[in-house]
Amino acid sequence: MTAALLALLSSVLWGSADYLGGVLSRTRAAIQVVALSQAISLVVVGLAVVLTGAAIGSTAVVWGMLAGLAGGTALICFYAALAAGTMGVVAPISALGLVVPVLAGLLAGERPSVLQLIGIAVAVAGVVLASGPELSGGASARPLLLAATAGFGFGFTLLFLAQSDDTLPTLAMMRVASVGLLSVVLLALWRTTGVPVRINVRAAPALGFVGIADLGANGLYAVAATSGLLSVVAVLASLYPAVTVILAWRFGRERLGGLQQAGVGAALVGVVLLAAG
Numbered sequence: 001m002t003a004a005l006l007a008l009l010s011s012v013l014w015g016s017a018d019y020l021g022g023v024l025s026r027t028r029a030a031i032q033v034v035a036l037s038q039a040i041s042l043v044v045v046g047l048a049v050v051l052t053g054a055a056i057g058s059t060a061v062v063w064g065m066l067a068g069l070a071g072g073t074a075l076i077c078f079y080a081a082l083a084a085g086t087m088g089v090v091a092p093i094s095a096l097g098l099v100v101p102v103l104a105g106l107l108a109g110e111r112p113s114v115l116q117l118i119g120i121a122v123a124v125a126g127v128v129l130a131s132g133p134e135l136s137g138g139a140s141a142r143p144l145l146l147a148a149t150a151g152f153g154f155g156f157t158l159l160f161l162a163q164s165d166d167t168l169p170t171l172a173m174m175r176v177a178s179v180g181l182l183s184v185v186l187l188a189l190w191r192t193t194g195v196p197v198r199i200n201v202r203a204a205p206a207l208g209f210v211g212i213a214d215l216g217a218n219g220l221y222a223v224a225a226t227s228g229l230l231s232v233v234a235v236l237a238s239l240y241p242a243v244t245v246i247l248a249w250r251f252g253r254e255r256l257g258g259l260q261q262a263g264v265g266a267a268l269v270g271v272v273l274l275a276a277g
Helices: 002-024 030-052 058-084 087-107 114-135 141-161 167-193 201-227 230-237 240-250 258-276
Strands: none
Touching (some): 002 030, 002 230, 030 058, 030 201, 087 240, 114 258
């Protein structure tokens, strides 16, 4: 039950960070939002490593770097998709990447209960239903393709994070890799477009929240993945679209269609079944 609760809390943090990150990406380049928020969280996790004296072993380096590269790439695609499409649809599509850690867990020999398997099916169906209105036609393909690419990146990030039980050092190396990747991309863009990175002081608190919330979600998920079934924890952690959808509806005045409402409801039912199992 503890692992399930941690995974659910991580989805709340991810969903909140994604909503605010998407809002910020509508007034500035997505790559800048990602890079600056990640840089802020790198400072935070770096200080945590120094203050706790945590040793960074080879396992943390390998899995943290892989998670950082996959996560950094996914975030660039995801925020660009949020800025170009409807949040309530882009977020659920990106969550389909959860099939990566779920399949990995099952192939590794995990055996969820029958109730949990039903919960996984219901939760995934909820994500698909939430994506239904835009997939039915009449929408630009670009945000959908970006969201799908981000989904697989997130899926591999979840898989890589679950391989190390040395959470804090792994998170530190994850941030080192993602910030390094984003810095290279920003430099390349600056050389080709001549547009420098501009930091709006007023946006700093929001960027800090995005980065730290994402960092906290990664940490909660990593702990949950080491104490529970990956095939179950990954599904619970991937329910963040429900949070993004609700925030976009409540604060962004986005309209939710009937299928989207049914999808969110199915996702919640899946959570109950997974927790009960």
